[in-house]
Amino acid sequence: MQHWLMKTEPSTFGVEHLAAAPRRTTAWDGVRNFQARNMLRDEMRRGDEAFLYHSSTEVPGVVAIMRIVKEGYPDPTAFDRKHHHYDPDSDRADPRWFMVDVQLKRRLARTITLEELRAHARKELAGMLLLRPGNRLSITPVSEAHWKFILSLE
DNA sequence: GCCAACGTTGGC
DNA sequence: GCCAACGTTGGC
Numbered sequence: 305m306q307h308w309l310m311k312t313e314p315s316t317f318g319v320e321h322l323a324a325a326p327r328r329t330t331a332w333d334g335v336r337n338f339q340a341r342n343m344l345r346d347e348m349r350r351g352d353e354a355f356l357y358h359s360s361t362e363v364p365g366v367v368a369i370m371r372i373v374k375e376g377y378p379d380p381t382a383f384d385r386k387h388h389h390y391d392p393d394s395d396r397a398d399p400r401w402f403m404v405d406v407q408l409k410r411r412l413a414r415t416i417t418l419e420e421l422r423a424h425a426r427k428e429l430a431g432m433l434l435l436r437p438g439n440r441l442s443i444t445p446v447s448e449a450h451w452k453f454i455l456s457l458e
Numbered sequence: 459g460c461c462a463a464c465g466t467t468g469g470c
Numbered sequence: 471g472c473c474a475a476c477g478t479t480g481g482c
Binding site for chain 3: 463464467
């Protein structure tokens with residue numbers, strides 16, 4: 305099983321929304337970055353787990369664990385003229401943007417804050433992509449060792 | 459193919 | 471609200 309970290313702004317869509325969604329499941333739409341798209345389309349597998357990370361909020365950090373319940377498929381919001389994430393260059397016959405479905409597995413007992421993760425950036429979490437200066441990727445792989453260590457902080 | 463301009467991300 | 475970092479766009 306692979307592990308991931310998926311960022312979201314809780315003011316737009318956060319763990320509260322996911323917890324309230326039918327079957328605690330949602331389509332992870334709106335990703336418009338090619339590197340992240342490739343992971344959604346080619347690498348994420350049903351059964352993989354992902355940290356739900358809240359960004360652009362008072363206390364950024366990991367708040368929950370999600371499960372990938374449907375593998376990559378075309379993101380229909382790219383074809384919707386009225387949608388904020390509409391992309392006129394995405395062709396239905398050759399879709400440019402993909403998404404997966406995720407289900408909330410469980411919320412963490414507490415938020416594992418970015419500050420706390422940073423405190424381990426030189427040791428246990430060395431090399432973690434989230435912590436790399438300037439990183440803005442909304443989806444990143446998380447190594448088995450990093451995954452376990454972060455959960456041990458809970 | 460280069461690179462300046464621009465838009466977005468996201469911590470602070 | 472600021473701003474650094476980075477991806478994308480488009481003129482040349």
